[in-house]
Amino acid sequence: MNILIEDNSTFEYLTAVGNWTKAPLGAKAFPATITAFRTAKRLAIQRFNIVGHIPETNQFVNLSHGSGKGALGRTDLPVEGTDAITMPGQASELPEAGSNTTTE
Numbered sequence: 001m002n003i004l005i006e007d008n009s010t011f012e013y014l015t016a017v018g019n020w021t022k023a024p025l026g027a028k029a030f031p032a033t034i035t036a037f038r039t040a041k042r043l044a045i046q047r048f049n050i051v052g053h054i055p056e057t058n059q060f061v062n063l064s065h066g067s068g069k070g071a072l073g074r075t076d077l078p079v080e081g082t083d084a085i086t087m088p089g090q091a092s093e094l095p096e097a098g099s100n101t102t103t104e
Helices: 033-042
Strands: 002-007 047-054 059-067
Touching: 002 033, 033 047, 033 059
Parallel strands: none
Antiparallel strands: 002 047, 047 059
């Protein structure tokens, strides 16, 4: 099963170079649902779905959904190393070891 990001308004899938395609076999496959979700949250799309695509049977499984940055138009994939995004219901990620960040 391939894990894909689907634009909820166009039903197109994100490609590895940041374009969009109607063909699920041409889409970027993510290694995990959380990786796809974090990437989708950074995209300039309004609503997205994280779907599992089974190429052998051309079936889809809805895995998650959410909202991106919501800007008009869409941009390329984010640069690795940007701020972490926390899934709804999860606690914020802890600061990196050695940082001087404190919470009061």
